[in-house]
Amino acid sequence: MDLRVGVFLDRDGTINQEVGYMSNPEAIELIPGAARAIRLINCLGLRAVVVSNQSGVARGYFPLSMVEEANRRLELLLAQKGAHLDGIYYCPHRPEDSCPCRKPEPGLLKRAAAELGIDLRSSYMVGDRAEDIETIHRVGGKGILVLTGYGKQQNDWLGNPPDFVARDLLEAVYWISLQEGAKRRQEMAISKELLDILACPKCKGDIVLTEKGDGLICKACKLIYPIKDDIPVMLIEEALPYEEKKD
Ligand SMILES: [Zn+2]
Ligand SMILES: [Zn+2]
Structure with a gap:
């Protein structure tokens, strides 16, 4: 099987508006341009995969079922605008649990790569936190910081500056399309x-x-x-x- 390029996406603050710990899935609201960005990922033949830290579960702030419900709601909102996600992965643990899946650990990326046939070294991650950038750098891909969510507050890169800083997810995916464009002229042709x-x-x-x-x-x-x-x-x-x- 030919390995595909993955575009890993943080969820809260990157695709949907950041609301702190999600308490009401019905309140999920897409960031302007986010659905278009994911449609473009789909159109380019790249894999769109959500990778999210949801420590509110282990902290007892909300049940696992609420994460699932929020994910379904997000998929529905995206589907209404013609966009789809190839996978949604999340870590329910706290930092002190030292699990292999909480970003910046790349456990979820590795799982997604195995399950969806993704080449991590040629992949991207888009997120609003320094952890998102570090996660993809640990497996050799490129990281794009968005200035939505907590993006504007990120300034300590711990040796991992982003490869590009974008105003939002749409601009991030436009940048990715330029990196991939030469390899995908057919998909990028007007x-x-x-x-x-x-x-x-x-x-x-x-x-x-x-x-x-x-x-x-x-x-x-x-x-x-x-x-x-x-x-x-x-x-x-x-x-x-x-x-x-x-x-
Ligand atoms: Zn305009
Ligand atoms: Zn975990």
Whole structure:
């Protein structure tokens, strides 16, 4: 079996809004652009896998069933927007339990790799904590910090700075698409499906192809995202100003 590239995703603060210890699965709310980001992972043929620390279980704050319920709710919200997760793994233990699965231990990544056929060294992890970056670095992959959730408060890298810092999950996955793009020209070629998935990383609004087909325009933000070597570069820093033609 050909091993696949995995995109490991932290859950709270990365895909859904951080609410401290989750007490009500019904209250789960997606971070803007998160479903689009996961659709793009799906479209690129990468594995989307949630890896989450849920020590609230061992601490007695909530039962295991609530973690499961929250996961099902998350899958439902994503499915409504056409996105799916290939796996959800979580650690219910406390730090003092010294288990092999609590991030930054890479136990859950290794389990997912064995069960889903993933090559960890060519994989990515996206999360809002330094632990997320360390977890993927321990198995040789690349780590992307998002500034949602606790992301803005992370400043002690303990020797593990992130490979990229993204405003949110959508921008993180756009960065991944550029790393993977050259290997996946077919999936990244502009198609109706891809245009439907891509959104402006700034406002999360729709984009349209330029007349020449050399860029994607967000009219609301007045920005053009260039298409280089057939690959859309959906990063705000790379965008050019767009001026509407007057005639
Ligand atoms: Zn554990
Ligand atoms: Zn925009």
